[in-house]
Amino acid sequence: MDVVIYARYSSHNQTECSIDGQLKECEEYAKRNNYNIVQSYIDRAKSGTKDDREQFLQMIADSKKGLFKGVITYQLDRFARNRYDSAIYKKQLRDKGIRVLSARENITEDASGILMESVLEGMAEYYSVELGQKVKRGMGINAEHCYYNGGSVPLGFTLKELSIATNGKDMIKKKYAIDEEKAPIVKKIFQMYANRETMASIIRYLNNLGCRTSQDKEFNKNSIGRILNNKKYIGIYSYQDTETAGGIPRIIEDDLFEKVQQELVRNGLAPARNRAKTEYLLTTKLMCGKCKEYMTGKSGTSKTGKLHTYYKCKNSKCNTKAIQKDYIENLVANSAQEFLTKDNIDYVSKQIYSIIKSNQDNTDLNKMQENYKKLEKQKAKTIKMIYECEVESVRKNFYNELANIEDEIKQLSFGITKEESKYINITATEIKFFLNKLKKGSIANFHYKKTLINTLINKVLLYEDRLTLVFNINNVEQEITISLLENLESSSFKVSALPNC
Ligand SMILES: [Zn+2]
Structure with a gap:
């Protein structure tokens, strides 16, 4: 199994294992389990800086490319900043068939953790429906102009970046363009199949030439099949149920495409369109x-x-x-x-709320609040000095000091607000509300x-x-x-x- 390592080090925790130590343990774990490490992501978190998990987000982004099936972390609590993030990102990974593995703990998670994560996930999903709609709206706009909407780019195409001015702002959009180097391969595939050459001989021909698929793999029956019925090659841009002819530059002429479709039907290889995929809700349960x-x-x-x-x-x-x-x-x-009786809902929401509270790492916040109190005291002291001081020049110094202290207080309170925003802002009432929805x-x-x-x-x-x-x-x-x-x-x-x- 191909895996990646994710290591994180936060400076405020003195007892924590160093990055090197974490990596070593993860590597040994991979070796014991015969996992193949393809990449390591390391975040050295300095408290107070804004982007303390750049590599984590990179790992999440890379997970979409299907290059690995597992993420090894030194300890499960290294995986994300808090349990809320952990639940959300674990779900994202799980949806792509990626597991989060712990090098040190031979456990998955304790039962209370499972309950909390499952409810948080449920809530995230419930509330993300609206977010999902926003994303779709964005995609709708992209579709209107036949901009690239994400997903893999078929062989023979490439993406061209365009700078578009909207509401006075420049935005980068992408459009499909022909990859002049690869498009002839696509043409050749269509021609060979239309001339009734077998799949096997087409595959052999391409692989012997050293041609690769858009995923940089050798050709096989599936990849050829996907090419042969892809309407993008005749210039059709599709989004949801709408198709726009001419939305993409064309690589294959209609006649050739049609002939290939007839051959696919004759060989029993025509795609079964609209076959709904069955989702089994009780798998692994x-x-x-x-x-x-x-x-x-x-x-x-x-x-x-x-x-x-x-x-x-x-x-x-x-x-x-x-x-x-x-x-x-x-x-x-x-x-x-x-x-989900009333009693059980009460019990579960209280339970989850207390787990969230007890899992909150507020070391940074506590330090900042202590500092804030100190500064407030200093300020009061300085003001008192100003009143009591009788020498004009000395008083001036106190004024300067006061200005400095006030500046620091302003900055710190800004920092505190920012730190607080990292916390899970879910109340027991909100959890209850969600569970009541779930009941009805x-x-x-x-x-x-x-x-x-x-x-x-x-x-x-x-x-x-x-x-x-x-x-x-x-x-x-x-x-x-x-x-x-x-x-x-x-x-x-x-x-x-x-x-x-
Ligand atoms: Zn059985």
Whole structure:
């Protein structure tokens, strides 16, 4: 597995391991686990400076390129400035299949940490819907002018930067342009395929010439397939459901493109457009009660052509029956909703609030506030001196001193405000508000159901006749057992109807 190291050193903590020490331990950990280190990111944080985690943000940005699958950190608390950041960034990484690993601790996280992170994540997701819309609006404007909207740039294209004046400000936008060096490769691929050459021979031809894909890899069936049905090559710019002809410079003529599409259909390689990807909400949560293995999401098409989705025990020798996906997800989501009683909501929000408070690293803030008090005392003393002083020239000196002290106070109070803004500004009431929202949503809404399950459910154990739910609450495993038989009778669900996969 390819991994990167992230190390951080903050100067105010005397007992902390040095950067070299952190790196050494991370490298040893990688070696023990056969991980391949591709990059190291190091932040030397000086308290008070504004950008104390430049490398951290660089690592997050690089994570989008898919170059690594794990981030090794010396200790989990080195990963981010506070638990809120930690929850947000861990989620971002997890969404890309990247794990955060700790070189020193052989633990994932304690149970209270899990609860807090899951609720914070849920809240971040809930409140980021609005933010997401803002980003989309920005993308809409980009689309109107056929500007580049992010994502990988197909082979044969490059990006050209343009300086655009909007509201008196210069903004850099990017547009697609033809990469004169690579575009002929694309043309050749289309021509060969239209002339009914096999995929294998096209791949061999390109790789023998040393041609590389846009991702700088050797060509394979998938990369050729993606090129052959990409409408960008006939100049079509697309954003969401809108396509703009001529929004991009063209590389392939319509006739050639059309011929290739017919060949793809003939070879059974036409893309299945709009095939919705099924998201299994209980992956890594649902376990087989009998053998304690994970149950994984599967799908299969029945004779009538209907798509069935279900979870099946990973252990191929296990005879635990597969269970229908929607049925069990709805059952779990319903129980999670029922779990959110008024008492539980009160308890959970208080619990989380106290964890947030106890995890706050306020060393810097305390120092600044102490200094502030000292300066206030000095100021009062100086003013007193000015009143009592009878010598004009000496009094003048005191005036100067007072001005200096006032200046310092002004700067420090600015610093304190800035430091305070780093803190998680979530009150117990806000957490409560979020949990109440979570109680009232509709399970028919997939996004809501996902947030509900992710926030509250830690584990689900499936037995032959019952289901045991473990919630993300404290160290206590709050279990709810549901009899499946009762539920089965009242639903149309039949295990035997599932296809074998
Ligand atoms: Zn099993």
